[in-house]
Amino acid sequence: MADQQAEILTKIQEIVANQTDDLNVDDIQLTTSLKDGLNLDSLDIFEIVDALEDEYDIEIDSDEGIETVQQLVDFVQQKINSKD
């Protein structure tokens, strides 16, 4: 489980760091707030969710209530595991 969390985090770091040259992988930790910590707006968060959907072949209907990187990791993990 922990390995899977770490892998999802790495993926999120990669996706977010690719959005601009302003953010580094180190800026993105589990406790980081997506909005305030990374200055992402709802459209940016959509882009991340969208890339995660493609990566893990999952469907995320709504990103409502997801505020931190940890919550996003948990959400993706739950989707992956409910798929099996």
Place this chain on the structure above:
Amino acid sequence: MKLAYLFSGQGSQFAQMGMDLYRTNATYRATIDEAATALQVDLTEPTVWDDPAQVQVVILAMSYAIYRQLTTQLPAPVAAVGLSLGEYSALVASGALDFAAALRLVRDRSQYMATAGKQHPGKLAAVLKLNPQRVTELCEDYAGVYPANYNTARQTVIGGTSEAVTAIQPQLLAAGAKRVVPLAVAVASHTPLMESASKALFKRLQAERFAAPAFPVISNTTNRPFTVEQLPTTLANQLVKPTHFQQNLLQLVQNYHVDTVVELGPGTTLSKFAKQTVPNLVTYHVDTVETLQQVQAALQVRSE
């Protein structure tokens, strides 16, 4: 390095933005003080600076103040693009528009827009992951909704009456749009709902004088460089016609061989669009002391 500047539009402003630059950077401070004199408002007062009614002039002043600082340190840009309001910052930077005149012009423009918005209340929504051409076609079938911003291949903003923007949503989703995200604005900029504002602005522009720009500024509306003769028409049309920022970016790369872009003004919206449209572009943005230092260090500019 072939450098282009991108000038921020509205939507990414943040409270107290630029205050750190004002405190520490003499060029920045002098530019903001000049703006305060031109507008006869106290821009050091947070209630004025952060007032939504002032946001257009504040973004112009901030963007141009950062430009003034950077331009003494970086190579001359080969071209520039601003998004919507950002076109005024780009035109001022290029020398086509006088700074003080542009501030008063933008102040009036925002009033014309607010008035037109009261007459014809509107709504904007971002349509995600549907081909822009399909979005355009679907809008043609609906009265009262129009493409407003062609931002990237995956993001088109539509605008129109609240009813029409709501009514078209199921069609967009059925056609394959991943999501339709309403934007928090009450004015449908870049659509025919802004007709009265466009007319008032055209009239207002007749009183202004323009100079030839020192570098090309690519218009959102025509996707061609602004010319002195066409400036009033192009800026007036901008309010009622869609912006073509994706095409603007492609043109920067294809026609001007740009490899590095620096976004000036609040936020990173334009840098993100640039990254999505041309992934190998090197992108920076400046809206704080920290990001200014990052750009100065990265581009190895000489210090003052």
